[in-house]
Amino acid sequence: MGESEWLAREAAEGSSAAFGVLVRRHQSQLRGFLLRMTKGNHALADDLAQETFLEAFRKIAQFGSGSFFGWLSAIAYSRYLMEARKRKLEPLDETAEIPDDAPEAETASLVKLDLERAMARLAPVQRAALTLCFALGLSHEEAAAALKLPLGTLKSHVSRGREKLAAMLSAWRDKVES
């Protein structure tokens, strides 16, 4: 059992100090994840992160085995989906048309910025799957549990999202070079 999982057990037994350590330890990752999900909307990402931690505290007794951050991501993703539906932030359907907002030539060389822009054009479920599996290092099983998807579906979202990203980045690079 990892240190976060042990702290979660302590928190489940009533230690709010242990939960405080978990908040400090995971706030950056969680806010980073939600920042990517909300396409860089800091205020909304922070609101969602706060609500995620508060819900996690209320439900901490339900935390079972597995990664604490995976469990936290599941709450965060479900909160994000609720908010996206309520505010109509973006189409949640994977097949929905996404407007073409390719970067300007002068900024396209900034690889990190390219990635964020390309990520913003993916369907939310693919953005979440790629972020959890790559940047946040969750296993496919953990990410599938967090997104409440069957393992095969998660793998297919990862694969399709990765292909779309590669195609977008390559097209943008061609546009810059031409």
Next chain:
Amino acid sequence: MTIDDLLNQPLTSVADDGFSAHVMGRVRAGERRNLFAVAAAAVLCTVLALLFVPVQRIGADLNLALIQIAQSAAVSVAVAAVILTLLFEREFVRS
């Protein structure tokens, strides 16, 4: 740089800037609210119970029971035995 290298880059670190303290403040406020709600519910239940329970009759019955106990020879013998044991223990065992 391959697409996998790009994807494997960690997310940009987000500075805490009081975020954790704010979350924990809300957690503690929630705990206080819950505690208050439980205490208020207990008081309310007690008050409601007292409205419907015949307290005076219960008190009278208790008084009667205490008097009957005090008048019982068996209880008197038992109480005397306990008192004598305590006195004996204080006089001889502790010294």
